Amino acid sequence: MKQSELFTKTRREAPADEVAKNAQLLVRAGYIHKEMAGVYDYLPLGLRVIEKIRAIIREEMNAIGGEEVSLSALQDPEIWKATDRWSDEKVDVWFKTAFKNGGEVGLGLTHEEPLTRLMTDHISSYRDLPRYVYQFQDKFRNETRAKSGIMRTREFTMKDLYSFSKDKAEHDAFYEKAKRAYENIFARVGIGDKTYLTYASGGSFSPYSHEFQTVCSTGEDAIYVDDAKKLAVNKEVYGDEKVYEEMGIKKENLKEEKAIEVGNIFTLGTKFSEALGLSYKDAEGKTTPVFMGSYGIGLGRLMGTIVEVFADDKGLVWPESVAPLKYHIVSLGKEGDEISQLADALYNDLKNAGVEVLYDDRDMSAGQKFADSDLLGIPKRIVVGKDAVNTGKFEIVDRASGEVNKAERAELIS
Amino acid sequence: MKQSELFTKTRREAPADEVAKNAQLLVRAGYIHKEMAGVYDYLPLGLRVIEKIRAIIREEMNAIGGEEVSLSALQDPEIWKATDRWSDEKVDVWFKTAFKNGGEVGLGLTHEEPLTRLMTDHISSYRDLPRYVYQFQDKFRNETRAKSGIMRTREFTMKDLYSFSKDKAEHDAFYEKAKRAYENIFARVGIGDKTYLTYASGGSFSPYSHEFQTVCSTGEDAIYVDDAKKLAVNKEVYGDEKVYEEMGIKKENLKEEKAIEVGNIFTLGTKFSEALGLSYKDAEGKTTPVFMGSYGIGLGRLMGTIVEVFADDKGLVWPESVAPLKYHIVSLGKEGDEISQLADALYNDLKNAGVEVLYDDRDMSAGQKFADSDLLGIPKRIVVGKDAVNTGKFEIVDRASGEVNKAERAELIS
Numbered sequence: 001m002k003q004s005e006l007f008t009k010t011r012r013e014a015p016a017d018e019v020a021k022n023a024q025l026l027v028r029a030g031y032i033h034k035e036m037a038g039v040y041d042y043l044p045l046g047l048r049v050i051e052k053i054r055a056i057i058r059e060e061m062n063a064i065g066g067e068e069v070s071l072s073a074l075q076d077p078e079i080w081k082a083t084d085r086w087s088d089e090k091v092d093v094w095f096k097t098a099f100k101n102g103g104e105v106g107l108g109l110t111h112e113e114p115l116t117r118l119m120t121d122h123i124s125s126y127r128d129l130p131r132y133v134y135q136f137q138d139k140f141r142n143e144t145r146a147k148s149g150i151m152r153t154r155e156f157t158m159k160d161l162y163s164f165s166k167d168k169a170e171h172d173a174f175y176e177k178a179k180r181a182y183e184n185i186f187a188r189v190g191i192g193d194k195t196y197l198t199y200a201s202g203g204s205f206s207p208y209s210h211e212f213q214t215v216c217s218t219g220e221d222a223i224y225v226d227d228a229k230k231l232a233v234n235k236e237v238y239g240d241e242k243v244y245e246e247m248g249i250k251k252e253n254l255k256e257e258k259a260i261e262v263g264n265i266f267t268l269g270t271k272f273s274e275a276l277g278l279s280y281k282d283a284e285g286k287t288t289p290v291f292m293g294s295y296g297i298g299l300g301r302l303m304g305t306i307v308e309v310f311a312d313d314k315g316l317v318w319p320e321s322v323a324p325l326k327y328h329i330v331s332l333g334k335e336g337d338e339i340s341q342l343a344d345a346l347y348n349d350l351k352n353a354g355v356e357v358l359y360d361d362r363d364m365s366a367g368q369k370f371a372d373s374d375l376l377g378i379p380k381r382i383v384v385g386k387d388a389v390n391t392g393k394f395e396i397v398d399r400a401s402g403e404v405n406k407a408e409r410a411e412l413i414s
Numbered sequence: 415m416k417q418s419e420l421f422t423k424t425r426r427e428a429p430a431d432e433v434a435k436n437a438q439l440l441v442r443a444g445y446i447h448k449e450m451a452g453v454y455d456y457l458p459l460g461l462r463v464i465e466k467i468r469a470i471i472r473e474e475m476n477a478i479g480g481e482e483v484s485l486s487a488l489q490d491p492e493i494w495k496a497t498d499r500w501s502d503e504k505v506d507v508w509f510k511t512a513f514k515n516g517g518e519v520g521l522g523l524t525h526e527e528p529l530t531r532l533m534t535d536h537i538s539s540y541r542d543l544p545r546y547v548y549q550f551q552d553k554f555r556n557e558t559r560a561k562s563g564i565m566r567t568r569e570f571t572m573k574d575l576y577s578f579s580k581d582k583a584e585h586d587a588f589y590e591k592a593k594r595a596y597e598n599i600f601a602r603v604g605i606g607d608k609t610y611l612t613y614a615s616g617g618s619f620s621p622y623s624h625e626f627q628t629v630c631s632t633g634e635d636a637i638y639v640d641d642a643k644k645l646a647v648n649k650e651v652y653g654d655e656k657v658y659e660e661m662g663i664k665k666e667n668l669k670e671e672k673a674i675e676v677g678n679i680f681t682l683g684t685k686f687s688e689a690l691g692l693s694y695k696d697a698e699g700k701t702t703p704v705f706m707g708s709y710g711i712g713l714g715r716l717m718g719t720i721v722e723v724f725a726d727d728k729g730l731v732w733p734e735s736v737a738p739l740k741y742h743i744v745s746l747g748k749e750g751d752e753i754s755q756l757a758d759a760l761y762n763d764l765k766n767a768g769v770e771v772l773y774d775d776r777d778m779s780a781g782q783k784f785a786d787s788d789l790l791g792i793p794k795r796i797v798v799g800k801d802a803v804n805t806g807k808f809e810i811v812d813r814a815s816g817e818v819n820k821a822e823r824a825e826l827i828s
Binding site: 005006007008009011030033035036039040041042043044047050065067068069070071072073074075076092093095096097099100101105107114118119121122123128131133138140142143144154155 | 419420421422423425444447449450453454455456457458461464479481482483484485486487488489490506507509510511513514515519521528532533535536537542545547552554556557558568569
């Protein structure tokens with residue numbers, strides 16, 4: 001991708017109304033655009049990051065047997081009344097609207113209700129279970145707080161998986177698999193070592209649920225971590241000796257940290273299946289409610305967390321796995337000169353070799369180009385200047401560490 | 415994909431409330447689920463078709479220089495007031511809702527307004543033009559008519575591209591390119607020979623706009639086609655001799671046909687850029703409004719049209735390019751027998767060779783399996799029965815034509 005062909009421009013100053021580091025940098029770098037408080041657009045580079053994250057999550061969901069669907073945002077009030085989650089007193093983040101030809105309708109804030117009803121068409125026998133169904137779908141939440149950039153927004157894409165099992169034992173086995181899949185996801189996007197499986201309060205069907213919390217100085221949550229065990233508890237269960245015992249941790253080893261919740265998994269039990277009539281006949285012909293779980297990750301939340309964790313005072317810093325492109329060629333030449341010709345050739349070679357590369361071919365000062373390159377945060381910068389023309393070696397700068405290496409064209413391509 | 419691992423089930427009868435053929439068949443085959451009138455979910459096989467269509471459109475949009483973004487559904491009333499499209503008297507398909515902490519908000523029915531405002535951050539000079547920006551994004555339209563299945567819905571994914579040019583000449587050149595890209599798309603999804611570039615009424619900046627209309631007996635539109643020229647006019651401009659002259663067609667050669675609108679392209683001119691302040695400085699430093707166009711395709715509408723055009727009385731019929739999978743292995747064996755072992759081996763071979771294959775490994779009668787296979791509409795059915803065990807040759811049935819061929823394992827894999 002040539003930078004001259006990218007419509008987005010960087011800007012020096014963050015918008016005055018953005019307080020979160022992630023939004024300040026992502027707006028400055030042209031990755032996102034703010035429509036209103038808590039409502040953002042994704043521009044070409046930002047969308048590329050989202051797509052990288054989506055592909056990693058999709059692979060991990062497919063690997064544990066997930067089947068992908070896409071449910072509507074518009075929600076039928078009837079099913080939400082059945083679970084007592086329609087009234088604004090019970091759920092305070094609804095966006096509600098109405099059909100022209102009559103009838104209220106909601107914008108989905110999550111999808112337990114519609115998916116549970118849908119599954120009644122497809123599950124009737126124990127032979128139909130277990131099933132794991134997921135989607136990447138836009139949720140709407142009427143948040144009054146919207147100051148965390150893309151980490152807490154009024155509209156966002158979420159990966160939500162729902163599990164449908166015969167009983168608690170079958171559910172528990174999948175729940176453990178889902179934990180491992182979540183650990184893989186956070187490791188693959190680069191925040192594995194900072195992300196803790198965190199015990200949180202449960203519901204009627206489980207003593208606790210689990211959050212995945214990423215330690216970060218700008219986090220809004222407080223968690224208490226046992227570093228040696230790589231486990232944590234959140235505020236809800238902090239101080240609960242029973243939980244510590246179950247986890248095999250000791251209070252004196254816990255250290256308070258600020259953190260960002262990047263995922264959560266929850267045992268739903270039969271709450272939704274009983275309310276909406278999702279049951280199956282077991283081998284003896286007995287009708288039994290399906291045992292459910294839910295497993296969520298917000299894509300914007302995860303992208304924002306990666307920004308908060310890695311960005312420095314010069315700009316964004318992307319782990320290679322989610323970077324919009326892997327290499328950033330910065331040409332110090334003028335159109336048509338030897339340097340530009342060398343940069344053009346390198347760009348074409350890398351592109352033809354299938355390498356994801358952004359090429360700063362713009363007519364602009366070296367200082368501006370380096371500042372933009374730092375701001376954009378692409379992992380490896382390849383500088384093409386006089387030195388490269390003279391020696392045939394390119395300077396490769398690692399964005400995260402600042403480490404400088406030299407490489408010849410052939411090495412870069414392989 | 416093993417059919418035993420697919421959660422969706424087929425059903426014999428269409429839901430009583432579905433009148434459109436596309437919805438009847440897609441619901442029966444388990445491709446979609448109806449939430450409410452005009453609101454559908456996409457299930458695994460249906461989502462695969464949508465993703466095939468999306469990939470084709472994306473390739474064609476990238477090939478003409480499109481840059482992909484993703485804008486929010488939630489819409490700021492201010493920009494729609496600026497173009498006089500906020501009031502329900504002017505636009506009668508708004509869904510409107512409100513923020514908890516005050517202020518009305520709309521659900522996007524199209525995206526001229528937000529994208530035009532967004533581009534004011536990135537376009538200031540003639541050097542920044544032209545730009546072509548597109549997205550696949552969910553639109554919301556408060557339709558009172560919703561009886562056409564997935565062809566006219568209240569929530570749907572649309573590919574919408576917007577062009578930003580210096581002047582009409584630059585716009586016109588791109589507009590012609592976009593026409594060709596649209597023709598490529600409709601050809602690639604299998605309806606090229608039935609789809610006509612159709613002249614429709616224009617606006618202040620162009621004598622006409624263009625629709626792409628697919629001839630189909632269940633279509634809601636009437637168009638008048640000149641078969642030899644592969645052109646048509648819609649009702650708005652039918653009888654307008656000036657248009658015929660421009661098109662080089664004669665009234666006496668026109669034939670009325672029923673058709674479905676699968677795409678449209680429109681010259682917007684400076685209507686939106688003037689209202690929202692999107693201008694650039696030309697080479698002489700003169701401030702000039704940007705000249706715009708818009709180019710839309712609804713993904714569900716296109717998928718529904720493909721169903722309407724090709725489906726027969728036995729079920730769906732997918733062109734290979736958009737089929738959820740290419741082959742459907744139907745095993746007539748029982749678990750563990752010779753036939754099943756052969757079918758298993760063939761499935762694994764095809765899967766390992768990267769072929770997209772659905773494998774009916776269920777314990778069910780041959781009659782039921784063939785009926786399901788017809789309903790699902792996968793292009794090539796491979797029958798694995800006694801004959802295959804004895805001869806080493808598989809029967810391959812073409813879903814569209816019913817033609818039967820025989821092939822050995824090695825042929826199938828290559």
